[in-house]
Amino acid sequence: MSKLPKIALIGNPNAGKSSLFNSLTGMRQKTGNFPGVTMDKLTGTWEIEAHKEVEILDLPGIYSIYPKSIDEELVINILGNPAHEDYPDMAIVVADASNLKRNLLLFSQVRDLGIPTVLALNMIDVAENEGYVINSIKLARELNVEVAEMNAKKGIGMNGLKLAVNKTLANRFSSNDALPLPVEDALIDDIQAAFGEAEPYRSLLWLMEHDRMKMFSPSQREQFEALLEKHAFDPKIYKSKETVKRYELLTEVVDRCVINLNRQWDAAPVKTLTDRLDKLFLHPVGGYLFFLAILFVMFQAVFTWATYPMDAIDGGVAYLNDWLKGILPASALTGLLTDGLIAGIGGVLIFVPQIAFLFLFISLLEETGYMSRVMFIMDKLMRRFGLNGKSVVPLISGVACAVPAIMSTRSIGSRKDRLITILVTPLMSCSARLPIYTVLIALVVPEKSTLFGMFNLQGLALFILYLLGFFMALVSAYVMKLILKAKERSYFIMELPTYKGPRFKHVALTIWNSVNAFVFEAGKIIVAISIVLWVLASYGPGESMGKVAEQVKQANPNLTGIPLSNKIASEKLENSYAGHFGKFIEPAIRPLGYDWKIGIALITSFAAREVFVGTMSTIYSLGGEVEDENATIKNRMRAEINPATGKPLYDMALGFSLLIFYAFAMQCMSTLATTYRETKSWKYPLIQFSYMTALAYLSAFAVYQLLS
Amino acid sequence: MVSLADLAIGEKGDIVGFTDEKLSLKLLEMGCLPGSEIMMTHQAPFGDPIAIKVSGYTLSMRKEEAATILINKK
Numbered sequence: 001m002s003k004l005p006k007i008a009l010i011g012n013p014n015a016g017k018s019s020l021f022n023s024l025t026g027m028r029q030k031t032g033n034f035p036g037v038t039m040d041k042l043t044g045t046w047e048i049e050a051h052k053e054v055e056i057l058d059l060p061g062i063y064s065i066y067p068k069s070i071d072e073e074l075v076i077n078i079l080g081n082p083a084h085e086d087y088p089d090m091a092i093v094v095a096d097a098s099n100l101k102r103n104l105l106l107f108s109q110v111r112d113l114g115i116p117t118v119l120a121l122n123m124i125d126v127a128e129n130e131g132y133v134i135n136s137i138k139l140a141r142e143l144n145v146e147v148a149e150m151n152a153k154k155g156i157g158m159n160g161l162k163l164a165v166n167k168t169l170a171n172r173f174s175s176n177d178a179l180p181l182p183v184e185d186a187l188i189d190d191i192q193a194a195f196g197e198a199e200p201y202r203s204l205l206w207l208m209e210h211d212r213m214k215m216f217s218p219s220q221r222e223q224f225e226a227l228l229e230k231h232a233f234d235p236k237i238y239k240s241k242e243t244v245k246r247y248e249l250l251t252e253v254v255d256r257c258v259i260n261l262n263r264q265w266d267a268a269p270v271k272t273l274t275d276r277l278d279k280l281f282l283h284p285v286g287g288y289l290f291f292l293a294i295l296f297v298m299f300q301a302v303f304t305w306a307t308y309p310m311d312a313i314d315g316g317v318a319y320l321n322d323w324l325k326g327i328l329p330a331s332a333l334t335g336l337l338t339d340g341l342i343a344g345i346g347g348v349l350i351f352v353p354q355i356a357f358l359f360l361f362i363s364l365l366e367e368t369g370y371m372s373r374v375m376f377i378m379d380k381l382m383r384r385f386g387l388n389g390k391s392v393v394p395l396i397s398g399v400a401c402a403v404p405a406i407m408s409t410r411s412i413g414s415r416k417d418r419l420i421t422i423l424v425t426p427l428m429s430c431s432a433r434l435p436i437y438t439v440l441i442a443l444v445v446p447e448k449s450t451l452f453g454m455f456n457l458q459g460l461a462l463f464i465l466y467l468l469g470f471f472m473a474l475v476s477a478y479v480m481k482l483i484l485k486a487k488e489r490s491y492f493i494m495e496l497p498t499y500k501g502p503r504f505k506h507v508a509l510t511i512w513n514s515v516n517a518f519v520f521e522a523g524k525i526i527v528a529i530s531i532v533l534w535v536l537a538s539y540g541p542g543e544s545m546g547k548v549a550e551q552v553k554q555a556n557p558n559l560t561g562i563p564l565s566n567k568i569a570s571e572k573l574e575n576s577y578a579g580h581f582g583k584f585i586e587p588a589i590r591p592l593g594y595d596w597k598i599g600i601a602l603i604t605s606f607a608a609r610e611v612f613v614g615t616m617s618t619i620y621s622l623g624g625e626v627e628d629e630n631a632t633i634k635n636r637m638r639a640e641i642n643p644a645t646g647k648p649l650y651d652m653a654l655g656f657s658l659l660i661f662y663a664f665a666m667q668c669m670s671t672l673a674t675t676y677r678e679t680k681s682w683k684y685p686l687i688q689f690s691y692m693t694a695l696a697y698l699s700a701f702a703v704y705q706l707l708s
Numbered sequence: 709m710v711s712l713a714d715l716a717i718g719e720k721g722d723i724v725g726f727t728d729e730k731l732s733l734k735l736l737e738m739g740c741l742p743g744s745e746i747m748m749t750h751q752a753p754f755g756d757p758i759a760i761k762v763s764g765y766t767l768s769m770r771k772e773e774a775a776t777i778l779i780n781k782k
Contacts, residue, residue: 064737099765102739130764236729243736274766275749284753376768380756383770389757491773493734496759496766 004045004055005169006086008079010110011094012103013061014369014497016122020094020152021058022505041086048162054169057086063102065109066209066239069413073212079113080205081215090116090168092161094152097127097134100258104143104250105243111145112180114199116172118164119147124157126498130272131261139257153503179204181238181245187231194223208235274369274498281373291374295396298361302354302399302431303462309353317346336534344530347610348523351401354431355518356511358400362393363510367502372494379492385474386481387424388417389492395421395473398428399466402671404514406678414490420480422678423688426671427473429466429663432610436662437465439613443637444655465663472664476691529607533615536578537600544575578603592661592697593654593704597640602661609667653707657700665696710781712760712774715748721779722746723762728776739763740777 011017025044042058059078060071067073078086091110095103100121111117121136140147146164150157179200191203198206210216210224228235281287321338328334365371371393379389387395390412397405405425412418429437445458539545548571552564573579574596581603582596589599601615616637640649666672672685679685715721723742726732740746740762749766750759756771 066733066737068734099739099763102737102763102765105737236733240729240733240736243733244741247736247741278750278759278766282750282752282759288753372768376750376757376759377752379770380752380754489730491731491734491770492757493731493738493767493769493773495738496768498765 004053005089006055006057007046007165008057008059008086008088008091008115009094010059010075010079010091010106011061011122012063012096012099012106012495014495015061015094015096015103016152017058017061017094018506019503020092020120020122020150021056022503023152023155023158024056048165054165057088062106064106064243065113065205067212069411070418071410076205076209076212077214079110079115080202080209080213083215088115089172090118090165092118092120092165094120094122097121097124097149098130098132100127100132100134101247101250101254104254105246107143108180108246108250109201111143112199112201113205114202116168117145118161118168119143119145120152120161120164121147121149122152124149125151133259133261135257135259139253142253142257180249181242183233183238184231187227187233190227190231194227195220204238207233208239272498277499278373278496281370282376287373287377291377294361294365298358298396299399301357301361303434306353306357310350313346313349313352317342317349332538335538336531340531340534341527344527344611345523347530347613348519348527350435351431351610352515352519354434355400356515358397358431359404359511359514360507362397363507364502366393367500367507369497369499372496375492375494376496383490385477386417386420386484387474387477388412388414388421388490390494391417391421394425395428395470398425398430400431401514401518402426402428402430402668403674404517406671406674409678414486416481416484416486417490419484419679419684420477422675423480423684423691424473424477426666426668426688426692427469427476427664429469430668432608432668433465433662436609436612437462437659439616439637440650440655440659440662443650444652444659465659468660469663472695476695529604529611533578533604533611536581537573537576540572540576541580545572548572548575591704592700593657593708595649598658605662605665605667607667607669609662609665612662651708653704656707657704660703661696661700663696664692664699666692709778712746712748712777712779713758713771715746715779715781717748717751720745720747720782722782724778724780726776727778728773731773731776735773735777738767739765740767745782746777746779 009017009021021042021044024046044056044058045053046056048054059075062072062075065076065079067076078084078088079091081087093103093107093110095107097103104119107117107119119139121134121139124134127134134149136147136149146168148157148161148164150161183204187207188200188203191207192198195203195206206213206216207224207227210221216224227233281290321342324338324342325334328337362371365374374392375389378392382389382391391409394405394409397408402425405428406422409418409421409425412421441458441461445461549568552568552571556564574583578600579596582599585599585603586594586596589602594602601612604615605612637650638648641647642649642651666689672689675685675688676682709724710721711727712721712723723740723744723746725742726735744763747761748758749761750768752758757768758771758774759766759768760774761767
């Protein structure tokens with residue numbers, strides 16, 4: 001492990017913490033994981049002097065040391081625990097100079113924890129434009145810390161920051177050992193007797209937040225509870241009073257160190273760009289229209305623009321496969337490599353353009369500050385269904401992939417709202433469903449038909465499926481709202497930050513991280529299943545597989561050539577492990593209109609639905625009766641005949657029944673694993689799996705029975 | 709006494725206190741301090757949630773949350 005001095009970056013959301021992190025570390029960044037939590041840990045090195053580097057750790061943005069949501073908990077778990085492997089040698093608290101008082105609250109809490117701290121006054125330019133002049137030398141003396149003025153976005157003021165950090169690192173000076181709001185000495189003594197010497201404020205933090213801190217064991221928690229009772233200490237009241245007291249002290253400091261020119265001249269407050277933009281974006285009618293327009297462009301990008309790189313990937317993988325089949329000897333191993341492994345990897349890579357486009361939009365909207373306006377105008381609607389304005393981001397992200405979408409629910413403060421959002425997000429039609437929709441719609445909806453001569457019916461069907469997913473998500477959320485009990489009240493107190501130009505490096509990083517997570521997390525599973533499936537469809541129990549060829553020849557003495565080998569392949573599939581599985585579940589899926597071949601696809605799709613198309617092509621290429629080896633999967637499926645009726649198997653009823661099933665079914669192990677990680681309980685992935693499967697089964701049943 | 713929820717867009721008031729103990733910590737941390745001036749700036753359709761100017765920035769909250777902030781109307 002590195003022994004570089006470790007500096008934690010702490011600050012309010014929107015104070016410019018990420019900008020500073022990027023200015024300091026440049027390209028010397030890496031993402032990792034915090035032990036025990038599924039949260040990206042962003043670290044980097046900063047060359048503070050020639051040949052002297054320090055490690056910078058970027059912590060989630062918070063308003064106060066007292067956490068209100070899961071992502072905020074991480075901060076006290078690190079700062080409150082000197083034994084934590086990420087416990088910093090010192091902290092840089094980044095403060096928005098144009099909103100100094102509120103930003104100083106967090107600073108004073110961090111300082112009181114006994115962590116040597118530098119105060120970085122960011123956005124000095126904004127503060128000056130608004131008429132504030134800050135005497136930072138005086139501020140440094142009043143607060144008893146090093147203060148550095150800077151403009152992190154433009155990289156101005158880094159030398160001053162280096163100086164301040166160097167001094168603080170050399171002195172290891174932490175200023176305060178008095179509590180802002182005193183408590184009885186006996187209480188602190190009792191905590192320290194049981195849990196060791198520490199700064200009084202840190203001891204108090206342990207007492208008040210022990211249930212959110214992982215460093216304590218259940219028996220230690222009981223000890224804390226006993227202490228709370230013994231001293232009749234109410235953390236809630238103390239925290240409120242402490243906050244008010246801190247603000248009182250800070251107001252005095254700020255009054256002495258900051259001059260407000262506007263107030264002196266009694267000038268009218270300036271109408272900022274943000275005020276003017278909010279007039280449009282928060283407008284009761286215009287705001288929604290603008291949001292719809294943005295959604296429209298976003299979907300246009302995901303479903304139209306992304307098709308070009310997707311076709312290129314598809315073509316590339318097919319070309320590679322053909323080339324490999326050409327140069328390698330025809331064997332089981334070649335089949336496994338080309339039809340199993342490479343086809344599987346191709347099936348993962350094909351989604352990358354869509355995920356990249358979606359996260360390009362989402363991160364642009366978040367970077368500019370517009371996303372919080374969307375939450376603002378959507379909150380009332382979402383709340384009716386047991387969700388929260390903040391659920392909008394996961395739901396939109398869910399159109400690309402539920403895994404990052406579920407991870408983005410961490411900022412939702414209310415546990416019940418967050419749980420419901422996690423549970424219903426997979427109902428949004430993710431990009432893995434798109435190829436299934438495309439193939440099935442092409443089978444059952446006539447290509448050239450239009451509605452009223454203007455809407456392409458296939459396009460309309462696709463659009464309706466997406467709407468259906470969203471609608472089901474809302475309905476399910478509403479039902480869960482009635483069932484789930486709330487331990488705490490849902491709230492929606494949120495800063496509407498000023499609009500800013502996006503930092504493109506940050507946008508690129510977000511896209512890279514999401515694509516990375518998808519390719520390596522989901523990709524592993526998809527590739528594994530493709531291989532398992534290939535094996536299951538190629539081998540069978542006992543000796544039945546070996547006898548198939550003989551039996552077919554005996555039963556059909558007149559067959560020769562291609563029809564014969566097709567007949568053999570088809571019989572082989574029926575006798576393979578996959579065929580046995582499919583037959584086994586056939587009685588259960590008969591009412592939905594499915595036969596055992598679709599049954600195989602359903603079983604394999606339960607791990608990851610994107611293997612449906614691959615399974616279908618494996619099944620029909622192995623067992624199909626089409627002469628042309630190059631026939632597309634669509635044509636092969638179209639040629640399937642229902643033995644009972646003699647008509648095409650994939651008629652309207654079966655097609656729509658399958659579409660509905662795939663729209664609602666929980667067929668993604670990665671999502672279930674993410675739900676488990678995010679809720680830390682098997683209960684919720686289980687609920688998610690059961691309710692979605694039941695919903696899919698019943699809806700598909702209803703559709704098939706109505707249409708057939 | 710009036711609460712923040714009673715203000716119309718553009719109206720101002722001074723914060724006097726809070727009626728909800730649990731919410732008050734979050735509100736305090738976000739800069740809604742007793743004595744500070746608060747101005748209603750935006751209301752989402754159907755009047756909920758609302759956006760206010762306080763301590764020099766814009767904060768949004770639901771109407772029911774605004775109703776826990778007692779103010780002196782100016």
